[in-house]
Amino acid sequence: MIRVMVGSTVPTEHLDRVLELYSRLVAETRKEPGCVSYELLQRQDDPRELMLVEEWQSQEHLDAHTRTPHFVAIVGELDQLERAAPALIYNQLL
């Protein structure tokens, strides 16, 4: 089981469109094999700061996710609208 966190900063004028895209991405991704959870969080003190929090059964499932047509298409569009940090991969210790 692995955890992934991807932070991003969204200019206010793009926030509505970005949230539409994430809504589709989350709905499609939750149907994928190996997806344990896939959630989008928003900072209370700054709505431009988003965090995608993911849990996958294995690295192989995560790799397959990044090759799905919905991932490629939606993340391609998101990249034009927000500034995303590199995905950070974690193991749960406790």
Added chain:
Amino acid sequence: MIRVMVGSTVPTEHLDRVLELYSRLVAETRKEPGCVSYELLQRQDDPRELMLVEEWQSQEHLDAHTRTPHFVAIVGELDQLERAAPALIYNQLL
């Protein structure tokens, strides 16, 4: 429901002791009212990078957590051993 993330960087020579302290903190915190989940993650590519991921029923429960004797004592000791970032508070959007 609110989510909290607290990242920290631990010098390698303090990692064993820090993980002992987190183990006690996690065990005590999970018994608290309003604690939905409380987990410690470790970066796959750098074991010095930890992330506490918390879910609380309300801000009031989180505030009460930070006044418990175990929180005050353990976090006081952790502060001597690691460099923690400010806690970031999120709402779940999706």
